[in-house]
Amino acid sequence: LRVRRRGGGRTLLEAGDLLVLGTLMLALANVRNELFLMTSMALALSDIQGEVAGPRARRPLALAACCTAALVAAVGCLAATVSAKTALEQSAEAAIAALEDAEADGGEAVICDIDVGSELELAGYRPLLDTRAELYCPELNGGTDAWGAARAMLASDTEAIEGTGADFAVVPSGAYPALEDGLAELGFSRVHDDGTFEVYARKAAP
Known part of the structure; x- marks a missing residue:
């Protein structure tokens, strides 16, 4: 499920990205699916963190903090756009x-x-x-x-x-x-x- 540039190189699209996009569509269709979206985002970001902040990373804690901050920001943005009650x-x-x-x-x-x-x-x-x-x-x-x-x-x-x-x-x-x-x-x-x-x-x- 990985899509790479021609001739190899950096990965452009992975399964985690598709999971986030799919659950985002569900969350936009029905508020009750927000929990699925948050879970898929956490899984995708942890996968990114595991690949980027590997044993060779110079500052793994900083990268982990960035991934966590991205998830928190996404949750805040979604909460701000959804009304309390439909x-x-x-x-x-x-x-x-x-x-x-x-x-x-x-x-x-x-x-x-x-x-x-x-x-x-x-x-x-x-x-x-x-x-x-x-x-x-x-x-x-x-x-x-x-x-x-x-x-x-x-x-x-x-x-x-x-x-x-x-x-x-x-x-x-x-x-x-x-x-x-x-x-x-x-x-x-x-x-x-x-x-x-x-x-x-x-x-x-x-």
């Missing part, structure tokens, strides 16, 4: 606050999808219809066809919705019109909608 995270927090206002208890089952499922779980709720890969494998769900049930709910199957036992739902605004119709038919009311997420509760509209 607009999606802020909207998810507002949706969870609306659930609390609707008197949803801890451990309450909430119909949702992948966009807010993790936030609901961290807030102490039980997310339903979080359509990630495990839903395609009934063996991971005790033999239950979770994805089939999810499709039925999205298609406005009121029996499937009732079968969840959920009194609340949090979904992206306008993403599931058929599900919204089924919720309305069962007496759910929309209690929050900020254009990103909407919250439904089985209670009378205010």
Whole structure:
């Protein structure tokens, strides 16, 4: 994986460089990948340090300090460019606050999808219809066809919705019109909608 100049000479590109570039792309796509970026940078810089500050180096400690300083500077630059919370995270927090206002208890089952499922779980709720890969494998769900049930709910199957036992739902605004119709038919009311997420509760509209 090393790319050298014609006729040999100094190395221009190594595997560590590709690792850093790849994880940088992931970190720019999703904040949660920052840790992978920092790890890959540390590995790449330690590899550089090992080659440059070898036994023949006159000042290995100085070179090691430079590599460490470069990593710290990169971390600082990335932290300065990433906002504390994305607009999606802020909207998810507002949706969870609306659930609390609707008197949803801890451990309450909430119909949702992948966009807010993790936030609901961290807030102490039980997310339903979080359509990630495990839903395609009934063996991971005790033999239950979770994805089939999810499709039925999205298609406005009121029996499937009732079968969840959920009194609340949090979904992206306008993403599931058929599900919204089924919720309305069962007496759910929309209690929050900020254009990103909407919250439904089985209670009378205010």
